[in-house]
Amino acid sequence: MTILTLKAIRKLYQKGERSVEALRGLDLTIDKGEFLAIVGPSGSGKTTLLNIVGCLDTPTTGTVLYDGTELHDMTERELSEYRKEKISFIFQSYNLIPVLTVRENVELPLVIEKKLGKAEMASRAVDMIRAVGLAGMEDRYPRELSGGQEQRVAIARALVKNPLVVLADEPTANLDSKMAEEIVALMQEINRTRETTFIFSTHDAMVQGHARRVITLHDGSIRSDERKAAE
């Protein structure tokens, strides 16, 4: 089932008097449950594409269809509302809120969403913390965790609201190889068991190796789109 369709996406940035075309008429379709890596050299348009897919930015021209909803004419506030419900993020530097405990960090998307009661939010956060292997660490603060544990918390935070899509920007870039393997394995497991769609940008060959689909960008265009047979 297709959850995201990008049609003829162009993105122009104005840098002084110079116009830079970050994405050049890009077409892309993504199905539910994909485990997709976007790769390419720096400046190829990976981050711009992730920003548009994540509703953090809008294309200059082209159409974004999310789960049948056209996003092109949405205001910033409407995009924010859409993000709140459907999209989650995992960042390279984890970006946990340092003054909140593990449980509070994981609860945060639910608090922002304002749909559940306090008890249910706490229960879902604790379940998610357990799912990422951090049971017993609910009351710790980010500064008391290792990098790998922080990224697990970030994954739990991304998944707690059952999003349509999880976008991960270089999720293993700050981790050692062993920790990176563990994090990718965890994302794969969640992708398999929950059918959550993962889209991540990466330079890491190991991460690319685990992706079932790898899209290579070059100069704002798709150079290749490789699909692997299910493992």
Place this chain on the structure above:
Amino acid sequence: MNTILTIAVRNVLRNKRRTVLTAITMTAGIAFFIMLDSLFSGMDRGAIDNMVNLALSSVKITTRAYEADHEAFPLDYGINNLRDTEAFLLKQKRVKAVAPRTSFLAQLSNYENSLPVLGIVVDPEKDKRVFTLADYTKGPGFSSDSKREIILGSDLAKELGVKPGDPITLSARSRFDAQNADDFTVAGVVTTSDPTLNKSAVYISFEAANDFIDLGGLVTELDVSLERRTNLADFVADSRGVALAVSTAFPELYAQSFRELGAGFLALLKQKRSWSLMIILIVLLIAAVGIVNTVLMSVYERIREVGVLRAFGLEKAEIVRMFLFEGTIIGLVGSILGVILGALSVWYLTAVGYPVDKFFGNISGGMPIWGTLYGEWNPGTMAFAFCFGVATAVIASIVPARKAAGLEVTNALRFV
């Protein structure tokens, strides 16, 4: 607790040193303002009490005819129905006492030098119920036989080289325009905080004046003493009420309340109030700059955090709210501590006082006050300073809070 509020509170606690330094600025500003206001109020009230107790009284009653020519201190227009007027006054609310007085122009001489003076005829017994001159008089004061006794201002005594017990000559025109001179004995020297009294006042009794200037019991003014009220505005209102009652009951009389009697000083007070308001504005402006700086630093340190919150869908208004909370918490802490510190300083000023003469010597030439200056409790000022402090903190946080909310999510997330 709401998560946004939790983030705000914990961030304030996380940066303890910065929070404390910012709050201290606010605390110091508010405490300083409260203390200064108490001191100013005490000074003002002390000055007003002195003016009332030494010369002006709370309500002064003369005749309309006298008032038209009052600068010449004429002896032509006495209060006719004196007994009725006194009785009427004593029935008025908050009136404590009434004293008759008659002023006249005279010359005082030590046989070598002669100085122009203002003679004030008093009824010693009644006068001490309205005025507190006795408290400032050196010497025995008026005796039961006061026909040849005189009390004079300290500067006059100094200039003429006389002290209690010395003889002195007073000359003046009588009520019937005959020049008269008589010898008196100095019964007292009065030193007040009012330089005019020290330089030119000479007091004699009605008993003496009846002989000396053929006064025949003529009273040109009645001075009224009212119960002391803590609040100055209440006192002025009482005074106006009595003056109005007298003017209505006795149309030929001219009654001046303290609003007219102390008009110049009250106008000065108003001006001084705006100065003290300026002080709080300046001090709190400094505190506001501190808060803007603190919240801006907080925003700058947490740009990525703002990006994450916005990426997860937190609305701009809630980002603003979060940073406003931080500024408000600092403002609240600073203002509460400021009011506590201010109240402690006011307590000290009201209980112990500030020895003006010890630090500045006799300042009677400037303000009509001296000795120990006591502060005044003013809960209104404390409430105002507290509200003003918190409001300043909230307003000062708006700019950085809006700056945080206005960040582009993509830029905020890229920020390192």
